[in-house]
Amino acid sequence: MNRIITVSREFGSGGREFGRRLSEALGIAYYDHEIITEIAKRTSLSERYVQDIVEHNPIRSFPITIGRSFYPAPNPVFEQSISVYQKQTEIIEEMASKSDCVIVGRCADYILKEQSPFRIFVYADIKSRISRCRERDSQNALSDKEIKENIALIDKKRGKYYRDYTGKQWGDRLNYDLCINTTNMSIKEMVPVIAKLFTT
Amino acid sequence: MNRIITVSREFGSGGREFGRRLSEALGIAYYDHEIITEIAKRTSLSERYVQDIVEHNPIRSFPITIGRSFYPAPNPVFEQSISVYQKQTEIIEEMASKSDCVIVGRCADYILKEQSPFRIFVYADIKSRISRCRERDSQNALSDKEIKENIALIDKKRGKYYRDYTGKQWGDRLNYDLCINTTNMSIKEMVPVIAKLFTT
Numbered sequence: 001m002n003r004i005i006t007v008s009r010e011f012g013s014g015g016r017e018f019g020r021r022l023s024e025a026l027g028i029a030y031y032d033h034e035i036i037t038e039i040a041k042r043t044s045l046s047e048r049y050v051q052d053i054v055e056h057n058p059i060r061s062f063p064i065t066i067g068r069s070f071y072p073a074p075n076p077v078f079e080q081s082i083s084v085y086q087k088q089t090e091i092i093e094e095m096a097s098k099s100d101c102v103i104v105g106r107c108a109d110y111i112l113k114e115q116s117p118f119r120i121f122v123y124a125d126i127k128s129r130i131s132r133c134r135e136r137d138s139q140n141a142l143s144d145k146e147i148k149e150n151i152a153l154i155d156k157k158r159g160k161y162y163r164d165y166t167g168k169q170w171g172d173r174l175n176y177d178l179c180i181n182t183t184n185m186s187i188k189e190m191v192p193v194i195a196k197l198f199t200t
Numbered sequence: 201m202n203r204i205i206t207v208s209r210e211f212g213s214g215g216r217e218f219g220r221r222l223s224e225a226l227g228i229a230y231y232d233h234e235i236i237t238e239i240a241k242r243t244s245l246s247e248r249y250v251q252d253i254v255e256h257n258p259i260r261s262f263p264i265t266i267g268r269s270f271y272p273a274p275n276p277v278f279e280q281s282i283s284v285y286q287k288q289t290e291i292i293e294e295m296a297s298k299s300d301c302v303i304v305g306r307c308a309d310y311i312l313k314e315q316s317p318f319r320i321f322v323y324a325d326i327k328s329r330i331s332r333c334r335e336r337d338s339q340n341a342l343s344d345k346e347i348k349e350n351i352a353l354i355d356k357k358r359g360k361y362y363r364d365y366t367g368k369q370w371g372d373r374l375n376y377d378l379c380i381n382t383t384n385m386s387i388k389e390m391v392p393v394i395a396k397l398f399t400t
Contacts, residue, residue, distance in 0.1 A: 125374055174325055179379035196396040 003028070003100040003198065004117035006109040008162075008176065011154040012129030012147075014187045015122035018180070018194075019104040021187060025195035029101035031092075039087045045080070053084045054106065055161060085165075105158075109175065110166040118198075121176040126151070128183040203228070203300040203398070204317035206309040208362075208376065211354040212329030212347075214387045215322035218380070218394075219304040221387060225395035229301035231292075231308075239287045245280070253284045254306070255361060285365075305358075309375065310366040318398075321376040326351070328383040 005022065009015020016032060023030035036054070040047040092111045095101060103112075109119040124132070126148065133147045134140075142150070162170035173179050178197075182190065205222065209215020216232060223230035236254070240247040292311045295301060303312075309319040324332070326348065333347045334340075342350070362370035373379050378397075382390065 123373055173323055173373065173379050173381065174383070176379075177381045179373050179376075181373065181377045183374070193397055197393055 001115060002096060002098075004096050004108075004112055004115055005102045005120060005198070006112065006117045007102060007104045007120045007122060008109060008170070009104070009122040010124065010129065010171070011151050011158070012133045013122045013124040014132055014182045014185075016104055017187045018120075018122050018182065018191060019102045021191040022195060023102035025191050026100070026102075026198055029095070029099050030104075031095050031101055032104040035088065035091055035095070035103075035106055038091045039084055042087050042091070043080075043083055045084070050084055053081050054088055055157060107162060107165045110162075110168070118178070119176040121171065121173070121179040122182055123171070123179060124181060124183040124185075201315060202296060202298075204296050204308075204312055204315055205302045205320060205398070206312065206317045207302060207304045207320045207322060208309060208370070209304070209322040210324065210329065210371070211351050211358070212333045213322045213324040214332055214382045214385075216304055217387045218320075218322050218382065218391060219302045221391040222395060223302040225391050226300070226302075226398055229295070229299050230304075231295050231301060232304040235288065235291055235295070235303075235306055238291045239284055242287050242291070243280075243283055245284070250284055253281050254288055255357060307362060307365045310362075310368070318378070319376040321371065321373070321379040322382055323371070323379060324381060324383040324385075 005019075005026075005028075007015055007019035007022070009018070019032065020030055036047055036051050039045075039054070040050045043050065045053075088106060089111050092103065092106060092108050095103065096108075096112050096115055096117075103117075109117060129151055130144055130147050133142075133151065134144075137147070159170040162168065168175055180190075180194065205219075205226075205228075207215055207219035207222070209218070219232065220230055236247055236251050239245075239254070240250045243250065245253075288306060289311050292303065292306060292308050295303065296308075296312050296315055296317075303317075309317060329351055330344055330347050333342075333351065334344075337347070359370040362368065368375055380390075380394065
């Protein structure tokens with residue numbers, strides 16, 4: 001069976017960079033936005049619309065209501081969302097079956113649970129997260145307060161998405177094998193050390 | 201500066217075994233009950249009484265009230281507890297200054313914060329924790345329900361102790377550099393892998 005590493009992360013914790021660098025260090029595939037691109041291709045929806053559905057508009061208790069929908073008449077938005085979710089599951093399973101890989105976000109830890117992925121959660125304190133977001137905000141357009149609000153909003157959405165999709169609490173340590181604190185850490189320097197866990 | 205690794209752990213997560221084996225794998229000192237023994241020696245109190253004070257009877261907000269105690273008259277129990285706490289801090293600092301080491305529990309992560317210890321938190325799901333406690337209960341004297349209640353009680357005490365002593369939330373991931381899930385894992389097999397993080 002392929003070695004699958006899933007990375008969930010708090011916004012601004014450097015989790016995406018962590019996942020990408022880890023895949024490079026291990027010489028294995030890396031999937032992140034590629035999943036959205038592939039869903040868009042297969043559903044003929046725009047990437048932006050797909051992203052909006054999978055990140056911001058999850059159907060509450062989707063895994064429970066699917067198969068016994070309470071909608072007697074066809075509901076196009078509902079059907080479209082289901083289709084996007086199904087494609088996401090299908091694509092993530094395909095990717096995981098192809099080769100060893102690192103998958104960032106998208107509830108891959110839950111979708112692939114039968115394959116026992118190694119589940120990492122990346123987090124950091126708020127100061128460190130604001131500072132990481134600031135580095136990306138090259139035009140210095142946002143105040144610290146605005147960045148902080150943004151972080152809270154995105155984490156809330158991720159939490160809701162994860163809960164709706166999996167029925168579990170996002171960030172609950174029991175959903176992960178290893179939780180890594182990136183506060184004041186250089187992801188670049190950290191990854192080669194963590195990568196040792198996966199080499200013999 | 202010495203490399204200090206602190207291990208905090210949920211009861212039944214195998215954290216103590218984890219700490220001991222990690223120190224063996226790295227060939228460095230290991231401190232756990234030794235701290236109680238040393239406090240007892242220096243205060244001329246019994247080990248049992250010391251253990252009771254440092255684990256079960258912390259003074260609420262101790263670090264705040266000390267130095268500006270509201271007790272106008274001498275209070276022997278209060279004074280004794282302060283003495284035990286002071287000795288604990290002193291002994292942990294001494295141990296950390298001697299050589300590289302692993303210290304389990306006793307708020308060492310907080311006491312040694314100026315030395316930037318590497319702070320590990322070990323946890324597991326309740327089923328796995330019950331099962332680990334069961335292994336220790338060789339006479340099979342307790343029911344699963346009793347073990348579970350015991351776990352909850354000890355964790356509650358540890359949480360209170362940590363909160364009273366540090367003003368922080370025990371188990372809050374931000375207090376640790378790495379949180380390790382030992383659910384269904386063999387600590388013996390896990391430690392050599394984690395030990396790689398500390399070797400060059």
